[in-house]
Amino acid sequence: MPDLSTNTGGIHSPNPFWLASAPPANSGLQIQRAFEAGWGGAVWKTLGTPIQNVSSRFGGHTIGGVRGAGFNNIELITDRSIETNLREITETKKLFPKNPIIVSLMVETEAEWKDLIKRSIDAGGDGLELNFGCPHGMCERGMGSAVGQEPKINERITGWAVQYSTVPVLVKLTPNVSDIIPHGMAAKRGGAHGVSLINTIKSIIGVDIDRFVPNPRVGLASTNGGYCGSAVKPIALHMVAALARHKEFGLPISGIGGVCNWRDAVEFMLLGSSTVQVCTEVMLRGYRIVEDMIDGLQEYMRSHGFDRVDQMVGKAVPAFSEWGELDLNYETVAKIDADKCIGCQLCVAACHDGAHQCIHPQQDSRVPRVDESECVGCNLCQIVCPVPECISLVPVNNGFKPATWNEHVHQGKPLRPKKGAH
Amino acid sequence: MTAPLPAQRSETAFADFKLPLMRDAAVAEANRCLFCSDAPCVNACPTHIDIPQFIRKIATDNVRSSAKTIFESNILGMSCARVCPVEVLCVGACVYNDLEQPPIAIGKLQRYATDMAFEKNWRFFEAGKPTGKKVALIGAGPASLAAAHELRRLGHACTIFEKRATIGGLNTFGVAPYKMKADRSLTEAEWVLAIGGIEVKTGVTVGEQVTLQQLEQQFDAVFVGAGLGADSALGIPGENLPGVYGAVAWIEHMKLTKADMSAVKSAVIVGGGNTAIDASRETRGLGVRSVTMLYRGTREGMSGYQHEWSAALEEGVGTAWQSLPIAFEGTGRVQRVKCVKLDASKRPIAGTEFTIEADLVLLAIGQAKLGDMLGSLAGVSVHKGIVKVDAHGFTGRAKWYAGGDCTNGGKEVVNAAAEGKAAARAIDAAIMKGAARA
Ligand SMILES: Cc1cc2nc3c(=O)[nH]c(=O)nc-3n(C[C@H](O)[C@H](O)[C@H](O)COP(=O)(O)OP(=O)(O)OC[C@H]3O[C@@H](n4cnc5c(N)ncnc54)[C@H](O)[C@@H]3O)c2cc1C
Ligand SMILES: Cc1cc2nc3c(=O)[nH]c(=O)nc-3n(C[C@H](O)[C@H](O)[C@H](O)COP(=O)(O)O)c2cc1C
Ligand code: SF4
Numbered sequence: 001m002p003d004l005s006t007n008t009g010g011i012h013s014p015n016p017f018w019l020a021s022a023p024p025a026n027s028g029l030q031i032q033r034a035f036e037a038g039w040g041g042a043v044w045k046t047l048g049t050p051i052q053n054v055s056s057r058f059g060g061h062t063i064g065g066v067r068g069a070g071f072n073n074i075e076l077i078t079d080r081s082i083e084t085n086l087r088e089i090t091e092t093k094k095l096f097p098k099n100p101i102i103v104s105l106m107v108e109t110e111a112e113w114k115d116l117i118k119r120s121i122d123a124g125g126d127g128l129e130l131n132f133g134c135p136h137g138m139c140e141r142g143m144g145s146a147v148g149q150e151p152k153i154n155e156r157i158t159g160w161a162v163q164y165s166t167v168p169v170l171v172k173l174t175p176n177v178s179d180i181i182p183h184g185m186a187a188k189r190g191g192a193h194g195v196s197l198i199n200t201i202k203s204i205i206g207v208d209i210d211r212f213v214p215n216p217r218v219g220l221a222s223t224n225g226g227y228c229g230s231a232v233k234p235i236a237l238h239m240v241a242a243l244a245r246h247k248e249f250g251l252p253i254s255g256i257g258g259v260c261n262w263r264d265a266v267e268f269m270l271l272g273s274s275t276v277q278v279c280t281e282v283m284l285r286g287y288r289i290v291e292d293m294i295d296g297l298q299e300y301m302r303s304h305g306f307d308r309v310d311q312m313v314g315k316a317v318p319a320f321s322e323w324g325e326l327d328l329n330y331e332t333v334a335k336i337d338a339d340k341c342i343g344c345q346l347c348v349a350a351c352h353d354g355a356h357q358c359i360h361p362q363q364d365s366r367v368p369r370v371d372e373s374e375c376v377g378c379n380l381c382q383i384v385c386p387v388p389e390c391i392s393l394v395p396v397n398n399g400f401k402p403a404t405w406n407e408h409v410h411q412g413k414p415l416r417p418k419k420g421a422h
Numbered sequence: 423m424t425a426p427l428p429a430q431r432s433e434t435a436f437a438d439f440k441l442p443l444m445r446d447a448a449v450a451e452a453n454r455c456l457f458c459s460d461a462p463c464v465n466a467c468p469t470h471i472d473i474p475q476f477i478r479k480i481a482t483d484n485v486r487s488s489a490k491t492i493f494e495s496n497i498l499g500m501s502c503a504r505v506c507p508v509e510v511l512c513v514g515a516c517v518y519n520d521l522e523q524p525p526i527a528i529g530k531l532q533r534y535a536t537d538m539a540f541e542k543n544w545r546f547f548e549a550g551k552p553t554g555k556k557v558a559l560i561g562a563g564p565a566s567l568a569a570a571h572e573l574r575r576l577g578h579a580c581t582i583f584e585k586r587a588t589i590g591g592l593n594t595f596g597v598a599p600y601k602m603k604a605d606r607s608l609t610e611a612e613w614v615l616a617i618g619g620i621e622v623k624t625g626v627t628v629g630e631q632v633t634l635q636q637l638e639q640q641f642d643a644v645f646v647g648a649g650l651g652a653d654s655a656l657g658i659p660g661e662n663l664p665g666v667y668g669a670v671a672w673i674e675h676m677k678l679t680k681a682d683m684s685a686v687k688s689a690v691i692v693g694g695g696n697t698a699i700d701a702s703r704e705t706r707g708l709g710v711r712s713v714t715m716l717y718r719g720t721r722e723g724m725s726g727y728q729h730e731w732s733a734a735l736e737e738g739v740g741t742a743w744q745s746l747p748i749a750f751e752g753t754g755r756v757q758r759v760k761c762v763k764l765d766a767s768k769r770p771i772a773g774t775e776f777t778i779e780a781d782l783v784l785l786a787i788g789q790a791k792l793g794d795m796l797g798s799l800a801g802v803s804v805h806k807g808i809v810k811v812d813a814h815g816f817t818g819r820a821k822w823y824a825g826g827d828c829t830n831g832g833k834e835v836v837n838a839a840a841e842g843k844a845a846a847r848a849i850d851a852a853i854m855k856g857a858a859r860a
Contacts, residue, residue, distance in 0.1 A: 261484075262482060262484060263482055263483065285457050286457075286459060288475065289457075289478070291475055292475070292478050292479050292482055292484055292487065295479075295490070296484035296487060299484060299486050299487055386446070388444075388445060388446060
């Protein structure tokens with residue numbers, strides 16, 4: 001059996017699956033049930049001066065009939081007293097000494113940070129997560145994403161935390177920035193042991209078109225909330241990978257955002273996350289989703305010959321490069337397997353209206369024909385084709401040696417003639 | 423070990439009634455599953471397979487683990503996916519029924535995962551550390567196979583005694599070929615036995631070649647999974663004519679060899695249970711033009727499943743309700759069935775006699791109960807041929823356990839699998855009492 005244990009910035013966990021700081025990690029009894037179900041660690045629902053929440057708080061985005069494919073919330077940090085939370089942390093640690101509890105924190109002044117850090121560690125926290133990410137409610141009070149969007153403040157508060165902490169400190173980053181790098185670097189300069197990302201994305205989940213109020217509705221008004229769930233995975237993957245490949249960064253990453261199953265987790269890990277955190281999918285389906293995550297990851301590792309998680313973390317990072325480093329002479333064309341084709345001609349419509357007009361219907365057959373001399377190898381036909389392995393993109397030997405844009409510009413390497421550009 | 427099957431078998435003429443799912447269809451169906459909490463489908467499964475969990479793993483392409491989830495609960499999950507009456511078990515319990523929407527195709531999804539496990543030769547279980555204990559099992563049907571597999575996981579040596587030449591029990595020689603053919607059942611039995619350490623002695627009838635007393639002396643425990651006995655008879659004139667057979671015996675003949683159907687133009691199947699419906703669909707499927715199911719009760723009163731009955735009707739099976747055969751007639755072989763109509767309390771109505779032509783008559787009115795074979799063992803109680811056991815398969819006499827059709831009176835493969843496994847755990851607890859496990 002492959003070994004699933006992980007180390008994220010000095011926080012050791014029996015497996016890479018953590019509950020994100022959110023409703024599923026709101027209380028001791030919940031987290032104890034989660035550990036029993038198999039979760040490796042948990043980031044406690046953010047502690048701070050307890051707040052008052054609104055109702056309703058959540059909005060679901062249905063995509064193509066799938067409920068909750070995207071999700072948003074206007075909930076704030078914990079509404080329970082700090083004392084209650086700390087007592088439950090101690091109780092939970094006693095029952096589950098091997099499962100790390102990371103205490104998420106959000107307060108304002110240096111004195112408050114110092115005090116809460118000490119109490120969190122005394123309660124048994126194995127690590128801290130500084131919540132610099134919440135995009136609503138808290139930022140108006142000068143916390144949350146207001147900190148995460150300002151590298152100088154981020155660096156300063158991280159510095160305090162690292163100074164007062166005896167356990168590893170992770171900084172949770174907000175995605176509500178145009179470039180994640182300065183914010184990751186600020187955490188690094190502050191001395192963080194790792195980062196967690198992403199928190200939720202500023203959003204309006206939808207509009208009640210009969211009442212003329214955005215959702216989720218609080219009486220007859222609403223506000224912007226944080227977007228999360230399956231739909232945000234591509235954004236989260238990019239931000240994780242951008243930091244993972246950045247030469248000067250080099251901190252461990254706990255990946256968050258749309259992780260729903262073992263495959264999502266593997267993707268985050270291949271792009272540099274040593275642990276992943278989950279909120280929305282647990283909210284929608286419960287703690288038992290971790291069973292598929294654990295044995296799916298084990299199967300994946302077994303079938304790829306990985307004995308330990310660190311052998312796969314970051315494995316796809318070297319292949320994530322700049323556009324200017326891609327080989328412009330690599331050429332593919334679409335081929336349709338006539339035996340598999342069911343004649344739906346979705347590829348014809350897609351290619352004609354959405355690509356390069358090179359898949360054509362035929363007189364004598366429902367199987368369309370690809371004009372390879374015009375096909376630019378864009379992939380659209382394969383994406384719409386409902387039949388497995390019916391359309392493949394086959395590499396063409398065009399006689400040209402590999403050449404990137406950068407090599408072309410700087411070294412004059414020859415490029416193949418453009419296709420379909422007339 | 424088990425005898426090879428002849429290539430020429432009547433059952434090979436049948437195609438699958440329920441078609442397998444291809445990957446995309448399986449994933450799409452799996453994604454419809456709501457992943458219910460305390461799911462009713464799980465509670466409806468006698469082996470309590472974690473259905474939402476195995477379905478979720480199909481949705482995430484984690485098929486190997488999906489299959490493992492199934493086999494962890496039910497080692498006969500591959501055949502159960504095909505032969506279980508899911509309409510009255512898991513699928514019947516799916517919450518989508520309450521929405522009046524198609525329920526999740528749990529059987530087909532289970533088939534998708536378990537077939538892939540067989541195709542890729544995935545194996546999940548290893549024998550436990552040897553305990554030095556030995557258990558005898560009577561019969562090589564689903565109950566004993568499930569029991570033996572569990573006993574092996576717990577480290578006990580197993581010997582199965584099977585009176586027939588072929589293993590698998592009714593799963594091999596009983597279930598309808600449009601659900602599963604005999605070779606598939608044998609493949610499964612061998613896959614189960616591949617855990618190692620299970621000796622199978624075929625052609626040995628307990629009570630004849632070996633006695634109950636010998637088993638009791640030589641083994642630490644005995645599991646009885648002997649199933650049911652021969653088809654019951656009506657006791658009316660002409661019952662011995664060629665062409666009049668017990669339905670279960672005929673089905674075994676049809677499944678394991680080539681039945682000569684050339685002279686059969688019309689068949690009468692007597693009974694109103696699932697064996698009668700199976701036999702009707704099977705004779706129709708083998709090309710018999712006129713097939714009549716003759717039942718002494720009403721349509722509403724028959725014990726056969728509604729979904730099976732609808733399929734039989736669609737396939738052109740005819741019926742005679744509230745009718746009873748009073749004699750089989752013919753020269754040299756059966757040609758006619760003489761019948762009489764019955765009233766609501768199943769009493770013959772004078773003057774209502776009628777005759778149906780039939781070159782083949784199959785009696786599906788029940789099977790003998792084999793429990794009496796244990797009658798000589800003090801402490802084992804047998805009621806109307808059914809062996810009495812507690813919830814863990816214990817008979818009341820030290821060392822003796824039982825499960826499957828011989829204790830439940832004839833249910834499904836999945837019940838036999840559940841009962842065999844439960845008995846194996848009880849046997850383990852009893853024979854390991856006070857003993858340290860290596
Ligand atoms: C026609 C028919 C169709 C069926 N179709 C289905 C279906 O579609 N789905 C479903 O789930 N269930 C079906 N069943 C029921 C199912 O087959 C049984 O419930 C199940 O096989 C019972 O398993 P078992 O191990 O208890 O007994 P069996 O399968 O009957 O196995 C008992 C074994 O013990 C052997 N044996 C008996 N006496 C002795 C002895 N003295 N010494 C040695 N060996 C002995 C027998 O030869 C046999 O191999 C069907 C049954 C019949 C009759
Ligand atoms: C209802 C809700 C409440 C949340 N509360 C917090 C919080 O208190 N602290 C925090 O750091 N993140 C919070 N988050 C963000 C999540 O921890 C997580 O970063 C985000 O939801 C993305 O992950 P997901 O796609 O798995 O949901 C919350 C998210 C949701 C949906
Ligand atoms: S009852 Fe139906 S929807 Fe619910 S878990 Fe079972 S199969 Fe899925």
